[in-house]
Amino acid sequence: MTKKDRDQIKSTFTARFVIPVGITLGIWLMLTFLSTHLGWIEDAALYRPAMNTVHVLLFVVIAFSSIAVYSQMFFRGAPLIERVIGCYVTPVAFIIKEIIRVSEFFTFGESLYFGLSPYPFLCLIIGQAGLMAICEMVCRYLYMRKSVAGIRVVTAVPVLMAIISLACIYFMGFWHWGEDVFWLQQTIYILLFK
Amino acid sequence: MKKNRRDFLKMSTAGVIAALGSYSLGFGGESSKTTAITTGKLVPGSNKPNIIFILVDDQRWDHLSCMGHPFLETPNMDRLAREGVHFTNAFCTTSLCSPSRASFLTGNYAHNHGVKDNLTPWDNNKNQTFFENLKKAGYRNGFIGKWHMPGKIPKLSAVDRFITIEIAEGQGRYFNCPLIIDGKTVERPGTYITEDLTSYALDFIGEKSDKPFCLYLSHKAVHAPWKPPKELDSLYDKADLSFLPHEYFSFINMQGGNQYEGGAPFTTEYNYRNYCETLVALDRQIGRVLDDLDKKGIADNTIVIFASDNGYSWGEKMTVGKRFASDENMRISFIARYPRGIAAPGRRSPAMVLNIDLAPTILDAAGADPLNKCDGLSMMPLLRNSKKSIRSSFLYEYFKDFPYNVPEQYAVRTERYLYVTYKGRRKPALYNIQDDPRTLHNIIRSNEGRKVLPELQQLLGKYLEGINHD
Numbered sequence: 001m002t003k004k005d006r007d008q009i010k011s012t013f014t015a016r017f018v019i020p021v022g023i024t025l026g027i028w029l030m031l032t033f034l035s036t037h038l039g040w041i042e043d044a045a046l047y048r049p050a051m052n053t054v055h056v057l058l059f060v061v062i063a064f065s066s067i068a069v070y071s072q073m074f075f076r077g078a079p080l081i082e083r084v085i086g087c088y089v090t091p092v093a094f095i096i097k098e099i100i101r102v103s104e105f106f107t108f109g110e111s112l113y114f115g116l117s118p119y120p121f122l123c124l125i126i127g128q129a130g131l132m133a134i135c136e137m138v139c140r141y142l143y144m145r146k147s148v149a150g151i152r153v154v155t156a157v158p159v160l161m162a163i164i165s166l167a168c169i170y171f172m173g174f175w176h177w178g179e180d181v182f183w184l185q186q187t188i189y190i191l192l193f194k
Numbered sequence: 195m196k197k198n199r200r201d202f203l204k205m206s207t208a209g210v211i212a213a214l215g216s217y218s219l220g221f222g223g224e225s226s227k228t229t230a231i232t233t234g235k236l237v238p239g240s241n242k243p244n245i246i247f248i249l250v251d252d253q254r255w256d257h258l259s260c261m262g263h264p265f266l267e268t269p270n271m272d273r274l275a276r277e278g279v280h281f282t283n284a285f286c287t288t289s290l291c292s293p294s295r296a297s298f299l300t301g302n303y304a305h306n307h308g309v310k311d312n313l314t315p316w317d318n319n320k321n322q323t324f325f326e327n328l329k330k331a332g333y334r335n336g337f338i339g340k341w342h343m344p345g346k347i348p349k350l351s352a353v354d355r356f357i358t359i360e361i362a363e364g365q366g367r368y369f370n371c372p373l374i375i376d377g378k379t380v381e382r383p384g385t386y387i388t389e390d391l392t393s394y395a396l397d398f399i400g401e402k403s404d405k406p407f408c409l410y411l412s413h414k415a416v417h418a419p420w421k422p423p424k425e426l427d428s429l430y431d432k433a434d435l436s437f438l439p440h441e442y443f444s445f446i447n448m449q450g451g452n453q454y455e456g457g458a459p460f461t462t463e464y465n466y467r468n469y470c471e472t473l474v475a476l477d478r479q480i481g482r483v484l485d486d487l488d489k490k491g492i493a494d495n496t497i498v499i500f501a502s503d504n505g506y507s508w509g510e511k512m513t514v515g516k517r518f519a520s521d522e523n524m525r526i527s528f529i530a531r532y533p534r535g536i537a538a539p540g541r542r543s544p545a546m547v548l549n550i551d552l553a554p555t556i557l558d559a560a561g562a563d564p565l566n567k568c569d570g571l572s573m574m575p576l577l578r579n580s581k582k583s584i585r586s587s588f589l590y591e592y593f594k595d596f597p598y599n600v601p602e603q604y605a606v607r608t609e610r611y612l613y614v615t616y617k618g619r620r621k622p623a624l625y626n627i628q629d630d631p632r633t634l635h636n637i638i639r640s641n642e643g644r645k646v647l648p649e650l651q652q653l654l655g656k657y658l659e660g661i662n663h664d
Contacts, residue, residue: 035449035450039441042440044436044440047440047441047443048442048443048444051443051445052443052444052445055443055445055448055449056445056448058448059445059448098450101450101451101599102597102599104601104618104619104620105594105599105600105601105602105616105617105618105619105620106594106596110596113596114596114597117597119453119454120453176362177419179362182454183363185597186313186596186597189313189596189597190313193596194313194314
C-alpha cells in the first residue's frame, strides 16, 4: 500500500491505534484477572471448563491477537511503525507482567533475563513478527480485491520475515521440545549470574 | 466402583491408621525379632548382605496401588511393601532431582554437599559417597542409571561398574537413550530406558564374584516428558481422574509460573495418564529385579531399598511440579526389604525418615565405617523395630532455581507443623499438617499459629546456623 492509498483511508489516531490496541489489551487484562479469580466456583464440572476456556483464550489473545490488531490498523490507514508497535503492546505487557511477577524471587537482572527466555517470551516476540508479515500480505490481497489500486501482494521482506520467524519458533520451541535452547539459556545464565 | 479424591485420601489415611494400630499392638520394641544376617548364596564365606537401591524420579509418595490409588497397578512395589517396611512418613530435604540425589549418596543436606540446584556442580573432591566405605568393607559396587548432577560426570573410584546417562543434561530419553558405560558412549537403538537399565542391573547382579555387591539403580522414570512403552501407552486412557485436586485444570501449564514444568503443551490429563503408565512400566522392571533375586536364591540376604527422589504436584494449589515446600512435593516413597534383617515385615512405619538417611543405613547394614560427615541417621533401628522413631523434625531447603518460578525456601517440618520462610517478598507461612495436609490454610496469624511460631522459628534458626546463604 502506498502512502497515497493509506492517506485516503487514514482514520484518526484513536480509531486506527487506540481502539484496536486498547480492546486487545482490555481483553487480556480481563482474562488475566479471571485466570486467578475463578477458585470460588466449587463445582468442578463448571470450574474446569471455565479455567480451560479462560486459559485458552488468554493464550490466543497473547499469541495471536496481532492478527486482529494488524488488520484493523492496516485498514484504518495506520503506518507500518504504528502497526508494529500496536501488535507488540499486548505481548510486551504480558512479558512485563511476568518480569514483575518473578522479581518477587529473582534479582532485577535475573528478572530481565527471564523476560528474554526463548520459551515463551522470545518465541512470542519473534512469532509476532511472522504473524505481522503474513497479515501484511493477506491485508494487501484483501485491499487489492477491494480497490482498483494495483499493489504487489507478495514481496521479499514479509516472506523472508515469515520464514525466519517460523524457523526460529521451530528451533526454540519444537526442536527436541526446546530442550537444547533451554540449556543454552541456562548456560548463559550461569555465565552471567552464577 | 468409582472412587473420588476424598475416597482416595480416606483409603490412604485408613492405611496409615491401620499401620499405626498394628505398630502399637504388636511390634513396638521387638528388637529380638531381628534375624541374624546370614551368608548369601552368591557370596560364599561372606556375612554381609547384598544391597540394591532403586531410585525413582518424581514418584509421589501416594502413587503405589498399596497406598490406595484409585487405578494405578504396582504389584511389585506392593510386594516390596508387603515383604519389607514401608515408611509412610518419608521426605526429601530438597524436592529437586540433583540435590536430592546428592543427599542419597552422601547422607548430607544440600547446603553441606553443595549441589544446591540443577546447575551447581557436584564436587568429587569434597563429597564422600557411601560407595567408598562399602568398597573398603569389601563390596563390589555398581551405579546404573541417572547420575544427573551438574558438571562433568565424575570418576567414582569406588564404583566398579558405572553406567549412566549424559544426553539432555543427564536427564536422558525414554527411547533409544545412549548410555555412558564405564566412560564410553554406547548407542542403544530400539531400547526403552527403564528396561535397558534394568537389564544392565541384572547383568551386574549376575556377575560372578566372591564379594557382596551394592547396586545403585537410578531410573529416569518417572520424570517428564512421561513416555510409557508402546504396550502400556493406552492403559489408563479411560481412567477416571475426578480424584485429582479440585483446582487442577487441563491447561495448567499455561498458568503463570508453570510453563517450565514438564508436560507443556499437553493437557494435565494426558500427562497424568502417561505418568501413571510410565510408573507401571517401572513397576514391571522392579518385578524383574525381584524375580531375578528369587531365581538366584539371594533374596533373603539382599537388602532392597526403594525410594523416590522427590514428590510431585498434580494440580495442587494450581501447580505442577515439585518445587515448593508442601507434602505433595516433599514426601517420597521409601520401602526397605531385607528378609534376614527386618523385624515384622509387612508393616508400615510412621517414623519420620529422610533421603539423607539412606547412606548411613546402608553402611550400618553392611557393617562398614560410617561417613566422616553425615547429616542423616541410620534407619536400621527402625527396620529392626528396636526404635519407633529417629527424629521429630527436619530442615527443608530449596535454593534459587532459575528460571523456575519459585523462591528460595527454608522450612522446618515437624510431625504436626510445616513452617516455611521464603527469600524475596513472599511472607512466611505456617500450616498444621495434621489438620490441613494439603497446606491450604496459612495459620501464621491465628491463635494456634502465634502460639507455636516462636518454637518453630527457634528450631529453624538452629537448623540454619552455619549455612552459607550465598
